[in-house]
Amino acid sequence: MTVPLYQAKAEFFRTLGHPVRIQVLELLQNGPLPVRDLLAEIDIEASSLSQQLAVLRKAGIVTATRESGSVVYALSAPDVAGLLASARWILTEVLAGQGELLAELRAEAGRESDAPARRGPQVRQELGAL
Amino acid sequence: MTVPLYQAKAEFFRTLGHPVRIQVLELLQNGPLPVRDLLAEIDIEASSLSQQLAVLRKAGIVTATRESGSVVYALSAPDVAGLLASARWILTEVLAGQGELLAELRAEAGRESDAPARRGPQVRQELGAL
DNA sequence: TTACGAGTTGAAGAACTCTGCAATTTGCTA
DNA sequence: TAGCAAATTGCAGAGTTCTTCAACTCGTAA
Numbered sequence: 001m002t003v004p005l006y007q008a009k010a011e012f013f014r015t016l017g018h019p020v021r022i023q024v025l026e027l028l029q030n031g032p033l034p035v036r037d038l039l040a041e042i043d044i045e046a047s048s049l050s051q052q053l054a055v056l057r058k059a060g061i062v063t064a065t066r067e068s069g070s071v072v073y074a075l076s077a078p079d080v081a082g083l084l085a086s087a088r089w090i091l092t093e094v095l096a097g098q099g100e101l102l103a104e105l106r107a108e109a110g111r112e113s114d115a116p117a118r119r120g121p122q123v124r125q126e127l128g129a130l
Numbered sequence: 131m132t133v134p135l136y137q138a139k140a141e142f143f144r145t146l147g148h149p150v151r152i153q154v155l156e157l158l159q160n161g162p163l164p165v166r167d168l169l170a171e172i173d174i175e176a177s178s179l180s181q182q183l184a185v186l187r188k189a190g191i192v193t194a195t196r197e198s199g200s201v202v203y204a205l206s207a208p209d210v211a212g213l214l215a216s217a218r219w220i221l222t223e224v225l226a227g228q229g230e231l232l233a234e235l236r237a238e239a240g241r242e243s244d245a246p247a248r249r250g251p252q253v254r255q256e257l258g259a260l
Numbered sequence: 261t262t263a264c265g266a267g268t269t270g271a272a273g274a275a276c277t278c279t280g281c282a283a284t285t286t287g288c289t290a
Numbered sequence: 291t292a293g294c295a296a297a298t299t300g301c302a303g304a305g306t307t308c309t310t311c312a313a314c315t316c317g318t319a320a
Contacts (some may be wrong), residue, residue, distance in 0.1 A: 115138050
């Protein structure tokens with residue numbers, strides 16, 4: 001391995017390691033949204049949201065396009081949904097027996113199985129197993 | 131959502147956000163290993179490795195058991211492999227066109243497809259797609 | 261052109277994380 | 291029991307990341 005690849009991976013995960021950034025990604029799973037809508041959903045100051053959006057943008061995980069008076073964000077890799085599902089799945093295992101968040105995770109996964117599925121195939125599998 | 135679930139997720143990703151921790155998880159994908167072996171593979175001081183192992187332990191991602199004079203670590207959720215594969219997949223998309231790490235990512239995924247597969251089903255799918 | 265709304269950027273301070281060293285614990289083996 | 295090797299823990303300093311506030315840019319509409 002000539003370039004430290006695990007470093008790129010670590011950076012990528014660190015990029016996801018913030019509550020606001022997670023919320024943004026989850027909201028964008030259902031399609032592109034203008035900043036205004038994100039702001040309405042995420043209880044946070046506009047400038048803070050902008051900071052976090054900048055982090056996601058610099059990492060190349062989301063893209064921003066200006067559209068008549070507002071900026072619209074979208075996932076640049078649609079499989080982020082798969083990653084979040086994987087994470088949910090692992091959290092379920094890791095927390096199994098720890099109670100707490102487990103019920104919520106299950107509820108969330110269930111809600112998604114009902115939702116119209118426009119996602120990668122591996123995600124369906126993971127959710128199915130849940 | 132009564133407990134901030136996105137916060138649990140963010141913490142989980144933050145836990146993965148360190149090169150040494152990623153290396154540990156990748157090494158453990160092939161089965162449990164004693165600290166000694168991890169230390170031999172990962173160029174780092176013993177105490178630093180211990181610190182990072184403690185982080186993974188506290189997050190419940192790995193487990194440690196003492197076995198005749200050494201401590202053996204194992205993944206507590208075997209699907210961590212799936213998560214890392216998901217991450218690789220996304221990195222591939224995100225970096226597509228940025229060159230750089232892309233060739234390495236592909237090489238790594240290829241190596242794994244050849245390897246004996248004792249992993250969750252979703253992982254095989256993801257690697258297949260790569 | 262001016263003013264406005266929508267987002268972004270910059271900077272300072274607080275809060276966290278990382279590293280490496282020294283000290284400590286634990287269980288084996290003599 | 292004494293000594294050793296294997297890991298872990300505590301701690302201080304260096305480095306990052308977060309938050310908040312104020313200043314700024316950009317496009318649109320008057």
